[in-house]
Amino acid sequence: MIEAKDIHKKFGDNEVLRGINSQFKAGKKNLIIGGSGSGKTTLLKCIVGLHEPTSGEVFYDGQNFTEMHFRERVPIRKEIGMLFQNSALFDSMSVEQNIMFPLNLFTDMSKSEKLDRANFCLERVNLEGKGKLFPSELSGGMKKRVGIARAISMQPKYLFVDEPNSGLDPLTSILIDELISELTEEYNTTTVVVTHDMNSVMGIGDHIIFLYNGEKWWEGTNKEIAHTNNKELNNFVFASPFMKAAREKL
Structure with a gap:
């Protein structure tokens, strides 16, 4: 609470x-x-x-x-997980790199573990297989879902x-x-x-x-x-x- x-x-x-x-x-x-x-x-x-x-x-x-x-x-x-109004994705990073960003900052997970977590989160928001795309290739709704995937990456x-x-x-x-x-x-x-x-x-x-x-x-x-x-x-x-x-x- x-x-x-x-x-x-x-x-x-x-x-x-x-x-x-x-x-x-x-x-x-x-x-x-x-x-x-x-x-x-x-x-x-x-x-x-x-x-x-x-x-x-x-x-x-x-x-x-x-x-x-x-x-x-x-x-x-x-x-804390946070989804900002404009999704706040990094344009220079792929979808999976965006999702792994907080994992890189706050965990000592291996690269393979972080990739597994990113892919799990993508599956959870119904974006399986979209990890290699960049934000410019996504619709507004997809960007929001990637933002949610990043927000839940740290559980x-x-x-x-x-x-x-x-x-x-x-x-x-x-x-x-x-x-x-x-x-x-x-x-x-x-x-x-x-x-x-x-x-x-x-x-x-x-x-x-x-x-x-x-x-x-x-x-x-x-x-x-x-x-x-x-x-x-x-x-x-x-x-x-x-x-x-x-x-x-x-």
Whole structure:
């Protein structure tokens, strides 16, 4: 479990996060949603240590990550897998080299062991036999899946995913959501997903926090979201006619 306690984050005079408290549970898909500028990605970066909170604390299974020095954080960072919004693949590396990159940094596995692990991860995301290709030869959806394969290469205890469906067609988005869901359950991972995709929210949202103007405005499940009286959340989730019609059927 990951816990955020009273997280504040300022950039100059701009306070982006205002006292966020939440728990992200193991074996669950924990979604952070909200409009543009609400602080979703900033919160994610504070949790993984890419930003330091102005105040507040982050705990990984009871360990105070915020108070740790860089070297002390390494064991936890080895247990973190992350998929960035643009996949963040290295263009000069093949698919299998991209997947092996964290293995090269954090393990003493032999080259053959790393190749075996890379190929296993490719099979897991349904990209068997694509290891020799380069990112320029992949579609957007395939790049996302390679990003997921790299993220799980270290068998992470914690998986962070930033806007996994950005730029993807609806069918590919569903496939990515299903893959994230399967991996979370298979590895009992604490998965945290930043998304604005309402199909993802309603499809895989075990635990959802809604940010509004840098504050936690609502917290619950995808089943509870259809029956909330929270005005701002309703305006965000059910803004489109399609989502309004879907709500009426729930």
